[in-house]
Amino acid sequence: MFEIRQCTHPECGLRLPIDPALYRGAYCPRCGAPMIRVGSSYQHRQTLSELQPKRRISVLLDNLRSAYNTGAIFRTADGVGAAHLYLGGITPNPTENMAVGKTALGSELTIPWSSHPDACALAQDLQAEGFRLLVLETTPQAVPIFDVDLQCFGTDPLLLVVGNEQAGVDPGLLELCDLVLALPMVGSKASLNVAVAFGVAAYWLAFS
Ligand SMILES: [Zn+2]
Known part of the structure; x- marks a missing residue:
């Protein structure tokens, strides 16, 4: 359970949620005045759990x-009801790397996964086996x-593939895939x- 606390200092007024079991929230973390x-x-x-996905995707993480x-x-794969997470190359797995669980928040225990x-x-x-490979990558053919x-x-079952943070998706996967998908980018980043x-x-x- 959470509670909202607000700083009483008229020039501060910071408003934030606190978990009273962990933090009493008596003083403002910004200015030190009582809250x-x-x-x-x-x-x-x-x-929204009555809203069911129209397609059950599987996921391949290529060398994350x-x-x-x-x-x-x-966590997101769990949210969309993904069937399986395939962890390719050096992608950290939840058994060997405890940091995965810090953001997976338990979804690593419910969604089937395997390392390759x-x-x-x-x-x-x-x-x-009949999967369609959809690679998410910015390429000329995307x-x-x-x-x-x-x-x-x-x-047909769909496999969504995403790649390494710096190198992107393996060119071998781009050759194999049925379709390269890209997200529109309208700002300064690619x-x-x-x-x-x-x-x-x-x-x-x-x-x-
Ligand atoms: Zn304050």
Whole structure:
């Protein structure tokens, strides 16, 4: 349960949530003045669970470096009801790297996952089983993700592939894949954080 506290100093007025079990929240962390409680205790709950995904995707993480990105992707994959997470190359796994669990928050215990040293060999096997490989990467042949008609894949299982934070997706996976998808970028940066990009693509593939 959380409570809202507000600083009483007229020139500060900082407002923040606290967990009273962990922190009494008597003094403002910004200016040190006393804080008062605003409103009653609360805990937000997910209430959209009746909304089911239209497609159940699987995921291949190709040589992700960061355990935090990997954990965040676990949590998002759980959110879209992904069938399986394939961890390719050096991608940290939840058994060997405790940091994955810090952002996965338990989703690593419910969503099936497996590790594979060669992501290309795995992708070939999955394609032979009928998976369509959709790689999220900015390349000249990439199609803006929101322009793709997902009906063209019929009921084929989909594998969403994201790659290393610096090097991007293995060119061998780009050669194999059925489609390269890209997210529109209108600002000064050429790409998003891999876990953020994954979240946008996974939700669009699962629910649109
Ligand atoms: Zn203050």
